[in-house]
Amino acid sequence: DVVMTQSPLSLPVTLGQPASISCRSSQSLVHSDGNTYLTWFQQRPGQSPRRLIYKISNRDSGVPDRFSGSGSATDFTLKISGVEAEDVGVYYCMQHTHWPLTFGPGTKLDIK
Amino acid sequence: EVQLEESGGTLVQPGESLTLSCAASGVPFSTYWMTWVRQAPGKGLEWVATIKEDGGEKYYVDSVKGRFTISRDNAKNSLYLQMNSLRAEDTALYYCARVTRGSASTIWGQGTLVSVSS
Numbered sequence: 001d002v003v004m005t006q007s008p009l010s011l012p013v014t015l016g017q018p019a020s021i022s023c024r025s026s027q028s029l030v031h032s033d034g035n036t037y038l039t040w041f042q043q044r045p046g047q048s049p050r051r052l053i054y055k056i057s058n059r060d061s062g063v064p065d066r067f068s069g070s071g072s073a074t075d076f077t078l079k080i081s082g083v084e085a086e087d088v089g090v091y092y093c094m095q096h097t098h099w100p101l102t103f104g105p106g107t108k109l110d111i112k
Numbered sequence: 113e114v115q116l117e118e119s120g121g122t123l124v125q126p127g128e129s130l131t132l133s134c135a136a137s138g139v140p141f142s143t144y145w146m147t148w149v150r151q152a153p154g155k156g157l158e159w160v161a162t163i164k165e166d167g168g169e170k171y172y173v174d175s176v177k178g179r180f181t182i183s184r185d186n187a188k189n190s191l192y193l194q195m196n197s198l199r200a201e202d203t204a205l206y207y208c209a210r211v212t213r214g215s216a217s218t219i220w221g222q223g224t225l226v227s228v229s230s
Contacts, residue, residue, distance in 0.1 A: 051218040101159040
């Protein structure tokens with residue numbers, strides 16, 4: 001199984017400051033079709049998860065452009081250019097290339 | 113409005129069975145793979161199972177293989193999770209989700225709580 005790791009697991013951030021979350025996979029996430037199915041989800045307190053980014057760097061409709069994704073193969077990053085209060089929550093990376101699908105452990109972002 | 117609504121979660125004893133349901137509305141249900149994801153209290157997300165559009169392919173996390181069965185009824189726009197031989201470690205909020213790889217939106221229900229305890 002592909003093991004997903006994230007760092008940091010806890011991320012206190014000052015409002016307006018940037019934030020960065022790293023996600024690493026135990027094997028390449030490049031699919032045989034050439035795509036890399038690395039997804040980022042946000043889960044706000046008390047809410048269901050919401051997808052932010054798919055295929056490494058594609059933002060979902062309605063996701064603010066302060067969120068961006070980058071990376072390749074086994075090493076990925078989610079960046080928030082300037083954290084807002086509504087960004088508090090847990091962020092998960094997930095690989096959708098190999099079965100079984102696997103999530104990272106989550107990074108809890110809160111306001112310092 | 114696109115919606116997924118789970119039901120069927122309850123308190124059961126270890127070893128018992130339970131079936132969860134997920135009703136889809138406002139979404140072309142039959143054209144998408146559907147997934148169950150669970151979240152134990154205070155823990156992270158865990159993928160449980162996924163089923164292809166026509167039900168012809170099913171995938172499970174190892175910890176539920178042989179105990180859980182994912183199924184769907186496209187005529188009823190419904191997804192199911194039959195859970196047998198339940199264990200304490202199956203206690204979680206179970207989400208029904210359309211988890212897509214590409215640009216089609218990923219949709220989650222609000223979850224239904226399964227508690228396994230004697």
